[in-house]
Amino acid sequence: MSDVRLLTSGFDPAAELSAFTAAHPQAGGIVSFLGQVREGAGCEALELRHYDPLTLPAMQDLATRVRGRWALDGLLVIHRSGVMLPAEPIVLVAAAARHRRDAFAAADFAMDHLKSESWFWKREKTGGQWRWIEPREQDFEDIARW
Amino acid sequence: MSDVRLLTSGFDPAAELSAFTAAHPQAGGIVSFLGQVREGAGCEALELRHYDPLTLPAMQDLATRVRGRWALDGLLVIHRSGVMLPAEPIVLVAAAARHRRDAFAAADFAMDHLKSESWFWKREKTGGQWRWIEPREQDFEDIARW
């Protein structure tokens, strides 16, 4: 089973990863990706909005696709919604697998698809002003790799 | 600067990753790989031996190569030597970067090269008997990707 969560308040990535690792002692390798609000890029705050009827179900679908494509012992997907400050975690993906390559590919794929296809809308506060972020070309290039 | 360590006693991957993350608040993404002794594969213990004059210097060289190839904010490489029990951590690699792709590629590359080129010799205890492990073909295939 995969652990897929959409959270509207903060989480502790180290504690989550530690619990995930402890739950999969049979896995030889665990790859994780942690995305956090960058500090020092002039961004004062980040807000992610989601749409309840779509966002979590689509994340769960993505997890199912990942599980179908790679042989994993476990998959963790945690994504924040709401307002976050610099250095706060946004997203944590972890894949536990017998084989290292599977864990890397699964985490990489999950992140590319979370970034480009998940139902989140982002705005940033810079200079006291909120501004909606448009999709990045890089996200489409990332997803085209698969 | 990279943080490269060869340890002869246990370490706490969650605490290390947490400290690494806290040290790089300007990084948007952190990819980590944790390798641990698999539980339930019949392996009672794993021993890694190293050779002091070569092993750590080669790990440091590898870190320098990784830093030269990808734009990273930070790189962490921790590798155990000595006897380890199932579920104990063997290796932790983490790459912090502005761009997700760089962090994934750097961690992946570092692991492939640690596995295939680093000066470690491994033996496993199964059924009360220690047995030296030969290099795996997969490791050579992994490294040929780069």
Add this chain to the structure above:
Amino acid sequence: MSAKLVFLGRLEELAGTDGISVDVPLGWAALLAHLEEHYTPDLVETVAGVRVKVALNGALIAEKGGVVLAEGDELAFLPPVSGG
């Protein structure tokens, strides 16, 4: 009898609200006319454009032009996502 329209992402800014109530039954053309009457032309143009998808009661709809809203429906306007 009413249905709900939900504006996601920057559509919320264009509409000045994250959601409104509309009388039903309401077809797509009448819906656009209603938005044109009460909101900015920018909002109408954007929701009618190819980049904005719609979900009816949580299910994505391939042809938004065919939508007819009934009592209790929720229609969400989804601009391109901008990732996590």
Add this chain to the structure above:
Amino acid sequence: MSAKLVFLGRLEELAGTDGISVDVPLGWAALLAHLEEHYTPDLVETVAGVRVKVALNGALIAEKGGVVLAEGDELAFLPPVSGG
């Protein structure tokens, strides 16, 4: 006057020890002869083979046949690594 030989990985098992002391000066052929005299033929064959690299005082050596050990030297025999 002596130098040290270090056996890594499964060579330690073949030699029955992780390291020994040898009298110097000692060239490659004499070194192999010394091993042949005191240890198993398996050990000699393995350390002479192409898969075993050698490091003299911590530096890898391209042509192990040219090694001549002097006072205080440490020569390590390195079988193929088996990763982490």
